Amino acid sequence: MFVTALPRFVGIRPNNLLIAGASNGFHIAKGVDGSIEGYRRFFPHRPDYAEYWALVHPKATPNVAWAVFVLQDGKRVSVGFGARVTFF
Numbered sequence: 001m002f003v004t005a006l007p008r009f010v011g012i013r014p015n016n017l018l019i020a021g022a023s024n025g026f027h028i029a030k031g032v033d034g035s036i037e038g039y040r041r042f043f044p045h046r047p048d049y050a051e052y053w054a055l056v057h058p059k060a061t062p063n064v065a066w067a068v069f070v071l072q073d074g075k076r077v078s079v080g081f082g083a084r085v086t087f088f
Contacts, residue, residue: 005017
């Protein structure tokens, strides 16, 4: 986990505070591990923004993790499902 203050980028983003982290892998069931990661940005004069992932890592598919993705933009929350593919 880490916390950092990020400076303003002209036209893109105001000053903000970023808190991010990721868990170590943990056992879910035989042949299946999981992990959780995400971050949240705190802005001074606009709603906060956050992204969180809950990942399932089947040992049978070592290069594919299945995920639930939650995006929070102020009071609006979106949920998505997908896969994270790694090549190395």
